[in-house]
Amino acid sequence: MEQNKNTARLLGAALLVLGGVLGYAAGSAKTEKPAAAAKPAAAETAQAETAAASTPIVQTAKVAAEGTGVVVTNAADWAEKFPNEYTTYMMNDENSEVHSYLELHPYLNTLYEGYGFAIQYGSARGHTYVVEDVQATGRPHKMANCYTCKTSNMTARVLNDGDSAYSMNFEDLSAEITDPFGCFHCHENEPGVLTVTHKYLYNALADDFDSVDPATLSCGQCHSEYHFAPDTKATTLAYTGLDTMNPDDMLNFYNTGFDEPFYDWIEEDTGVKKLKVQHPEFETFLGEGSPHAGMLTCADCHMGKTKAEDGTTFTDHYWTSPLDNQELLDSSCAACHKNLAAEVEAVHERINGRTDELGERLAALDDKLAETVAAGTLGEEELEQVRDDFRSAQWYWDFVFVENGDGAHNEKLATKCLDSAESYMEKIEEVLNR
Template identity: 40%
Template structure:
């Protein structure tokens, strides 16, 4: 409790300091001038220094910041993502400081400049300059105008302290929902969400018309007949999930208890003078369990990590079993298509099960906590995926 009071005092002080230290230009002039992280280094040395730690690349048992090759670790991905960019290259994510260079260097095709939306604050300046046309403009051309990776501006605009939402795609999507969310989750929901590019404008769009559940988002895609690509061997119109950390986390044990992303991912740190500030090193909380978890949990650090890894072991194994079963379905469905012995109506029924199963499997697979953020939801989602893939295999095999 004492710590919380101290933190509150520091936050108020920080806000006062912030108000005094904004460079002396008018607010309007400031609006689309992005003050860079380096320029804030002197005023906020602790936050700035911890941001630099995002360059660290240490892995944990199931997560962490090493950009290892998913296609090598999970060979079934080559079949599941066949015909789509993720079967060419798919590396695990790493720290925020690499966001811009990683999107520029990926071997995956980039449908428009909108791929920069969540990698650099400079994209906000481009929207200001070119309007909504920018989303469909050439990626490579626009990327040369981007200099900053994710920076203070993305969460604070030009006034570090309280977080603000800078991404319109989130503001627009929130208007579709009745629920209220906490700022500590929304700050991260600007980027750590499921999204698709609007087929015409290429703008980042969140599929929240029917809520943020797995079935709700699927319904939004079904209603507009959306698919990311057609599997070349089966003809199934498939969806690729991105990184639904925000949606997954809602309703979890910790969320019900009132925690937000920043409680675990931005715990309080003490500087040399004994002052508290929020860590700005966004990585696996398993690297700092004492600061993030032991204010509530009474286990030792090792015991708590073991509890997390037991969950992750189970979900990782389940994900693999479901993924490999979908791989079997793809092979058998491809043969059924190839044989020319089945009606399109029958094949479409199986393709629909394939789509449903793969959407659910991917939802858990790409969510970056390997089931920790919401274990109950991960289990249920994989169970549903397995049900669809079994059903499809049974129907197919009955016809053989």
């Protein structure tokens, strides 16, 4: 199987380059906003060379209709009609490894103290494991909203019943599951057509929705930073259009967009109203400084085009690291990257190294703040300011820590966030080290 796949990848390589080039032409033709992200000079050249040869295609994603009583067709029921996509989809079972973040980064126990993520926090693995993993977290689940990014049955529930589905009992929804991850999230019941079924993404992008490529929206449905709205418990994103889809405006929204600042939990010993960031791949990849926004889609790097034994070209549904796809690297990325593996390793080292360093430093400050609170040595006003600065420091730090690209999606933005975290930490240190 692996060998067939590799041969197939070689054959599909040429197509990938073509796909990338067309994708870029389409992206630049329709995107005003994402184009704000810096475009690499080499990409400009690539575009100039192909612009004449290709007619720009404007692609916009379909949005699922609501209240239609739609019933999910399970992934397994598509196996016969779409054997290549189904077989590669099932290969996600091979991505089964999990490691404990809490063991790898012990300082997390301090930073997430009092919240579910300090009980159990495993790394991500293949899409086929989502339901199993959410049920086994050991973290408390009150409501079905935890299933938002896990099972198609939840997605269909929300489409059919609206926001009330989010506050259903977790166990009641568990009993309805027939399709653990499925095709429905991305295709509804029309495999091949990219449909946005998670309406909160559509709502959050507002007028900019059509300017984002469907093969990026498809992933942004789940690989994005969300919160549960205090009133409805509905899964919601913290922005209204691409202009406010950045860490600064999102934090500002959490600070000022509600009757009182939004928080995920209050840490008991410090009194800090903490926010937990979650996997902001979408916001990071499309954010300011991204070298590939408007040029490549999530699928271009994480799903390749490949060829089946019978010669059919199809999209590989095994979601992996681009570094595990040598043919993709050679054919598509090599035009601009001589040794991408080494480049990625270097980015990871820079970003992860600094993230760990700042995480340790923030955890030490967390302990120190707890001591200060217990000692009662700070005036209420000053204490409130330190708490607020701590909330900001942890927000910016977590925005990088939980982003699964570890710097590879947008090193500039990751660096900017770490700079912000550090400057808040310096401010806190000034007060606590007096």
